[in-house]
Amino acid sequence: MELILVNLIDGLVTGLLLFMLSAGLTLIFSMMGVLNFAHASFYMLGAYFAYQISIALGFWMGLLLAPIIVGVLGAGVERYGLRRVHQYGHVPELIFTFGLALLIEELVQFIWGKNQMPYNVPEILNFTAFSIAGNSIPAFKIFMIFVSVGIFVGLLFVLTKTRVGMIIQAALSYPRTVEALGHNVPLIFMGVFGVGTALAGLAGVIAGPVLGTFPGMAFVLGSIVFVTIVIGGLGSLWGALVASLLIGWLTTFAKSYNVRMEDILNGIGFSTPENMGESALRDLWTITSPQIADILPYILMVLILIFRPAGLFGKRHQ
Amino acid sequence: MTDQITTDPSKPSQRMRAGSMTITVLPWVAGAIALAVMPAIFTSNSALTIMNQMWITVVFALAYNMLLGQGGMLSFGHAVYAGVGGFACMHIMNMSDFFAAMPLPVLPIFGGLFGMGMAMIVGSFSTRNAGTVFAMISLGVGELIAACSVIIVAFFGGEEGISGDRTYAMPFFGNEFLQQIDVYYLTSFWVLVSAILMYLWSRTPVGRMANAVRDNPERAEFLGYSARWVRFYSFTASGFFAGVAGGLFAINYEILTEENLNTASSGVILLVTFLGGVGFFFGPIIGAIAFTLLQTVLSLQTELWAFYAGVLFLATVMFFPGGLAGLLMMHVPVFKLGHARSLVMPYLKTLLPAAIGLLGLAALVEMTFHFRHAALGDDEMTVFWTTFDTHTILPWIIAGVVTLVGLGIARATAPSLKEAWSAANTAPPVTTAKGGAA
Numbered sequence: 001m002e003l004i005l006v007n008l009i010d011g012l013v014t015g016l017l018l019f020m021l022s023a024g025l026t027l028i029f030s031m032m033g034v035l036n037f038a039h040a041s042f043y044m045l046g047a048y049f050a051y052q053i054s055i056a057l058g059f060w061m062g063l064l065l066a067p068i069i070v071g072v073l074g075a076g077v078e079r080y081g082l083r084r085v086h087q088y089g090h091v092p093e094l095i096f097t098f099g100l101a102l103l104i105e106e107l108v109q110f111i112w113g114k115n116q117m118p119y120n121v122p123e124i125l126n127f128t129a130f131s132i133a134g135n136s137i138p139a140f141k142i143f144m145i146f147v148s149v150g151i152f153v154g155l156l157f158v159l160t161k162t163r164v165g166m167i168i169q170a171a172l173s174y175p176r177t178v179e180a181l182g183h184n185v186p187l188i189f190m191g192v193f194g195v196g197t198a199l200a201g202l203a204g205v206i207a208g209p210v211l212g213t214f215p216g217m218a219f220v221l222g223s224i225v226f227v228t229i230v231i232g233g234l235g236s237l238w239g240a241l242v243a244s245l246l247i248g249w250l251t252t253f254a255k256s257y258n259v260r261m262e263d264i265l266n267g268i269g270f271s272t273p274e275n276m277g278e279s280a281l282r283d284l285w286t287i288t289s290p291q292i293a294d295i296l297p298y299i300l301m302v303l304i305l306i307f308r309p310a311g312l313f314g315k316r317h318q
Numbered sequence: 319m320t321d322q323i324t325t326d327p328s329k330p331s332q333r334m335r336a337g338s339m340t341i342t343v344l345p346w347v348a349g350a351i352a353l354a355v356m357p358a359i360f361t362s363n364s365a366l367t368i369m370n371q372m373w374i375t376v377v378f379a380l381a382y383n384m385l386l387g388q389g390g391m392l393s394f395g396h397a398v399y400a401g402v403g404g405f406a407c408m409h410i411m412n413m414s415d416f417f418a419a420m421p422l423p424v425l426p427i428f429g430g431l432f433g434m435g436m437a438m439i440v441g442s443f444s445t446r447n448a449g450t451v452f453a454m455i456s457l458g459v460g461e462l463i464a465a466c467s468v469i470i471v472a473f474f475g476g477e478e479g480i481s482g483d484r485t486y487a488m489p490f491f492g493n494e495f496l497q498q499i500d501v502y503y504l505t506s507f508w509v510l511v512s513a514i515l516m517y518l519w520s521r522t523p524v525g526r527m528a529n530a531v532r533d534n535p536e537r538a539e540f541l542g543y544s545a546r547w548v549r550f551y552s553f554t555a556s557g558f559f560a561g562v563a564g565g566l567f568a569i570n571y572e573i574l575t576e577e578n579l580n581t582a583s584s585g586v587i588l589l590v591t592f593l594g595g596v597g598f599f600f601g602p603i604i605g606a607i608a609f610t611l612l613q614t615v616l617s618l619q620t621e622l623w624a625f626y627a628g629v630l631f632l633a634t635v636m637f638f639p640g641g642l643a644g645l646l647m648m649h650v651p652v653f654k655l656g657h658a659r660s661l662v663m664p665y666l667k668t669l670l671p672a673a674i675g676l677l678g679l680a681a682l683v684e685m686t687f688h689f690r691h692a693a694l695g696d697d698e699m700t701v702f703w704t705t706f707d708t709h710t711i712l713p714w715i716i717a718g719v720v721t722l723v724g725l726g727i728a729r730a731t732a733p734s735l736k737e738a739w740s741a742a743n744t745a746p747p748v749t750t751a752k753g754g755a756a
């Protein structure tokens with residue numbers, strides 16, 4: 001029972017982290033109809049910038065400044081790169097963001113090298129918040145939960161209750177009409193892109209000390225984020241939230257409970273074969289749940305795509 | 319969503335849709351002769367290795383362009399089909415009895431069949447949509463299979479992969495493929511055959527419908543064709559040829575690992591195809607040759623070659639989405655008008671300084687990298703055959719000046735190049751031509 005609680009908290013942290021990335025990604029998608037493959041790269045940039053700033057000015061300035069820098073960079077990419085490619089159509093846009101992701105990874109290696117950066121949890125948060133049956137929960141995890149929940153509430157408030165949010169929502173669905181009403185729609189697009197990447201950057205700032213700050217960090221999380229928004233339904237903010245939490249809990253529980261395929265197969269009436277040495281199915285029998293925890297999201301995605309192609313919360317279109 | 323404006327097919331430099339270009343018999347014969355003669359010109363073993371790699375990439379890139387250029391489907395996981403084909407071939411190589419009764423040149427067909435089988439399974443749900451959804455599914459499936467390769471050890475061999483020996487095959491007219499040169503001719507044969515088959519495929523009704531579905535799926539449906547099935551057929555055919563490429567890889571390298579089917583190699587093939595130009599059938603061939611040369615030559619010279627490749631790729635997407643083939647085809651009208659000679663001098667005046675400026679920039683990048691990452695006390699580096707100390711100011715000034723002057727001249731002469739270009743593209747007025755003007 002206690003272990004379940006610990007895993008719930010761990011899964012929540014992972015899920016909310018995923019959500020900070022997928023929220024921006026899904027907003028950008030519903031806005032421009034293009035998937036930003038470089039989104040996780042901005043997450044990585046956030047972590048690296050925060051590390052560099054934290055050397056000089058400390059963690060908190062990094063938390064404040066790094067997302068802003070990343071957001072400005074993102075807005076610049078939209079203004080000078082994506083908008084130019086936009087005239088060619090969707091496929092070149094996708095290819096552009098894909099190339100950008102490659103380039104950012106190379107650039108990070110160029111500047112900071114290939115090794116992991118010593119970007120650590122700040123002293124003030126480096127203590128045990130509380131412990132559940134001997135399992136200590138670090139304060140930084142609680143801090144991560146609060147930051148992500150705060151961001152989510154703030155985003156929801158801005159999008160649904162303020163005038164700016166109303167205009168953004170209108171611009172997402174009817175850009176031409178909003179433009180005719182006198183709003184600068186390209187500027188709104190640039191702003192949303194900037195805010196989305198800034199959110200990714202913020203996720204990087206708070207994930208960097210826990211998950212490690214290294215050139216492969218974008219790649220590790222990147223594809224999971226795409227899986228998340230496919231499962232949640234492209235363009236749906238609530239879908240992104242539900243799918244993020246689902247994936248967070250799914251992978252955490254699969255990792256901490258060692259469920260063996262052999263037991264499951266025995267349970268439903270198959271007996272373990274005597275000699276598995278050369279059998280082609282030997283890998284099926286030896287699979288354990290921690291082993292496949294990382295690919296569970298992909299399996300889930302394939303299943304969703306087969307049985308509910310629009311995703312959990314997606315609208316059926318076309 | 320705003321209305322979709324796609325690249326203008328009338329401008330080759332921006333063209334991203336492959337049409338059904340007619341290739342006469344002549345280029346194929348020339349290609350065959352080139353393939354046969356190449357090893358006589360480049361005799362060294364390393365040249366043979368590079369050429370083998372090149373031709374395998376050609377097959378793979380052409381297969382990839384069946385999706386991207388002909389079918390408008392952007393796949394981020396196409397290495398899976400080549401990889402599965404290659405792994406299947408590797409397993410066949412290790413089945414001693416079966417393999418001993420089979421001549422080696424037949425093996426790529428099995429690779430193709432397994433690649434096709436895999437493509438049929440994945441295509442059954444991924445081809446429902448084109449565009450972004452297809453791209454994301456391809457990425458997810460690619461990641462899934464790459465991750466599975468570490469878990470399903472029986473088929474993928476885990477971390478160390480699967481290796482075999484091609485010489486156990488039934489001798490093919492007494493040839494056991496012990497030498498690199500034998501493998502070269504086997505690969506060349508398959509490159510030619512697959513390229514011709516892929517070209518002919520693009521001329522069949524299915525291939526033409528793939529173009530129609532790419533441009534306007536709705537209209538194609540109204541004509542009575544199911545967009546989904548047309549995509550499925552393209553996907554399956556592309557999977558077959560990707561599998562053939564995988565089989566050739568298995569024969570050439572005799573080992574396959576997880577690296578052959580992960581997302582990184584899928585990204586590379588996208589890069590190759592796009593660089594070459596997706597708007598023309600022969601674009602991927604140019605791309606594969608250029609990229610392999612770039613990779614082998616640059617990676618010997620610098621650690622940063624992936625960085626340069628990334629920059630080149632982004633520049634291609636942003637400024638000439640038609641790729642190298644598009645740039646080449648841009649000049650066809652000029653040649654037809656007979657004005658090609660008038661472009662030589664303006665090109666020299668602009669492109670030569672630009673190239674020098676870019677080399678200067680590359681030198682600056684290399685020096686920065688050395689300055690930041692070289693071991694302590696290791697102050698000397700060699701760029702462009704000159705060795706110097708990066709901790710002194712002089713080399714920085716020289717590189718900076720070269721960069722500024724080179725790019726500055728290129729910038730200054732660019733307008734006159736533009737003028738010369740538009741002049742070369744203007745046909746002489748008809749009346750004067752009739753009157754017999756000089």
